Amino acid sequence: MTLVFLLLAAITILGMGAAMSLRNPVRCVVGLTVGFLGLAALYLQLGAQFVGLTQVLVYVGAVAILIIFAIMMTRSTESPEQQTFSRLWFAGIAIAVVVFAVLGWAIHFGAHMLPTQAALPELPVQQIGDALLHRFVLPLEIIAVLLTAALIGAGVLALDDPAGEKRGPQ
């Protein structure tokens, strides 16, 4: 529990907390981005460079932007007047506490199974690439097909929309 870890954890929790509790959706997105950045910093602090940087590249660079576009397209940038909390907030908190307890128990009792010395591989990115193309090539190809289907679907949706903004003047 070093100072750096505490700081990064505080930033992450504050960001995610802001994302949950602020009323203005765009401020929520900013809080979410801060949370993602905090997570990425935590990954980097653990020494997982590739995962941490990919977290920034994918989550901040793509997912947050996607959410931004979704908010701006649906024009819900106006804040609602009162807090939009669900009425069953106590059930939500109970479930969150249970999940946290399960995770904490699993980590605590599984800690002895981890190797005692953190064995950082020499070329982590190369090993990930090797694994992707040798051991996990089938999941890679399936993901590629899935993404292609998503792209084609997005293209078809954009094309069919008669009042869409993507079409310029003919």
Place this chain on the structure above:
Amino acid sequence: MIVFSASGAERADQIFVLIKHWLMGYVPAAAQPLASAVLSVVPILMAFPLIFAITTLLERKGLGRIQNRYGPNRVGPWGLLQPMADGLKSLTKEDIVPDSADKWVHLCAPLLLVVASFLAYAVLPIGRNMVVANLSAGVLFFFAIGALVEVAIFMAGWSSRSKYSLLGAMRAIAQMVSYETPLVLAGLVAVMATGSLSTVAIVEAQAQYTGILPHWFVFTPWGFAGFVLFMIAATAESNRSPFDLPEGESEIIAGYYIEYSGFKFALFFLGEYLGMFATSGMAITLFLGGWSAPFSFLTWIPSYLWFFAKLLVITCGFIWVRGTLPRLRMDQLMHFAWKFMLPMTLLNIFAAAAWKFFPTGVVRWFACAIFLAVAFVLLTRGLKKRGDVRARQYRFAD
């Protein structure tokens, strides 16, 4: 330790590293990591804003000469003190924040932009042994930081609560997201050729010479194509002409930073130019050999001078293109990104992979060059067939 037996050229080359080691000798052991970080970062914070100031002057005078007029020549001899006048002006202007604007997001947007732009310099090797952070995934770090800039632009555009700024922000984000893929893919060929994501390793792979010629990647067919594509995507990523529609001064006034004035506007300007320098620096690292000299008999010139010389050449190229080309429309921009740049970068990756599998010799040069040339011709002809470059038919004016 300081090696006094080093030759004069080597000492000139490593002067900044030697200075840092000498200063670190005076720092107590407890504060060593912090002092090391500060000593590495402060030169970046001093050098690149200075280069920014010089570039604004160079741009104004260069564009003026291209347009058959003098640039600014009143402040100081030949206008050399113009950046100081500009800086004073932006510092003393009133900071106007619109009433309905979101004050905190409005403030944080330029700060985030500048911070993200400065972060990108952490992995650029400015000279031999002169890199702030030798990450093993340096190239990935650079592209990840580029993604932060988009969030900053959105924050700027939305927080101003103005139609122009929101429209400009959406256009800017669409443009940056579209050109990020060709940027990464174009830079990927250099990573493939080196086999490592570390910028230091990429530069050292290019710092060798056969005879007097260097091993720069730009001199290979796939490297040249990759360099050109990377520079085009870099121009689009920094919102520079001819891709400056989101901030087009004659179109939507200033797009997403229309509601900014005074120092925040100067920060946006700074962030944009810093992003331009960072992407140029990455292009230099990936394709132009980083800090290595162009000929083996020129290695006595210090490495950081070569880096800045190449940066100067690329900046002049940016200014030259800005003075030449008209602005692209939004749909032309998008078509160019998705229908030309993306297929071209993917085919470039094929060419680079083929290069690796061919035996070394003249054959692979011709094979890759012909493959890329054919791909280029087919793609541009394919675009032409869509009728994009047809002569216009006017319905009423004849």
Place this chain on the structure above:
Amino acid sequence: MFGEGILRGLAETARNFFGSYVSKDRLTTVQFPEERIAPIEATRDFPFLVYDGTDWQQGMRCVACQICEKECPPKCIYIDKSKDKKPDAVGKQQFYPARFDIDISVCMSCQICVEVCPFDAIKMDTEFELSTQDRFGGLMFDKHKLSKSNEYYHEIHPTEAAAVDATLAEERAKAEARAKAAAEAKPAAAAAPAAAKENTGGA
């Protein structure tokens, strides 16, 4: 189509850039305070009062007829007539302006005052570097400031000044001829009633 248009454009701008250092006629900029383009003769800016000779008060052509004050569209001329008279440009005894103020912050350079002046006393000046830090007093020109010599008028509007001088010289000649004829007729007229008085006195 293959990007050669871009390359040609780049070559053109490069030619412009290097050519601007080599041939000076590519740069048509006139560096203003150091280099100036000579104004054409019909340039006009704000009015001034013409005086003949060296004494600006005695040689002033203006006779305070106040026609220009009445004709001025924004009413920026303020004239007060004097109580005594002085000879004007032709030689006749006329009133003169005790106060002649033009507010050049109001003046719109329409030249109507010049067109209606029967005495060629007010003409258009060409000076434009009149900025001052006194927004009100510094832009209200009084009689002294407005008076400039006929030689100056010749410098800025040579043809006009020559024409005006010719007209004035003509009028002066006619006035002198009239005066001489009146002077000659006077002794004859003085002699005739004296002769008539002697005739009637003698009878």
